[in-house]
Amino acid sequence: MEEELxxxxxxxxxxxxxxxxxxxxxxxxxxxxxxxxxxxxxKFYLENYYQEKIEKTEEKGKEL
Incomplete structure (x- = not known):
């Protein structure tokens, strides 16, 4: 299962x-x-603490 936040x-x-x-x-x-x-x-919280994790997930989805 994929990582979940x-x-x-x-x-x-x-x-x-x-x-x-x-x-x-x-x-x-x-x-x-x-x-x-x-x-x-x-939005501020997510950008400061989780942007890298979220964007990696988005990039993975685009590759599929």
Whole structure:
């Protein structure tokens, strides 16, 4: 089976904080303003911590 990346997203509306983590590691906490901002925070997290893994997966798919 291919590698799978699993993430946990916890959103705390009263504090306007999102916590993003992977099951096997620590995570990151970001403040947000609105739902669009949440999307930007998730994108930022993935680009900073998993872009290489995700892009390798995309390249593999293109070769098939």
């Amino acid at each position: 699993n993430f946990n997203f916890s959103i705390y509306p009263e504090e306007k904080v999102i916590y993003i983590s992977e099951d096997s590691g620590s995570g990151a906490e970001y403040e947000y303003e609105n739902i669009d901002d949440i999307g930007e925070k998730i």
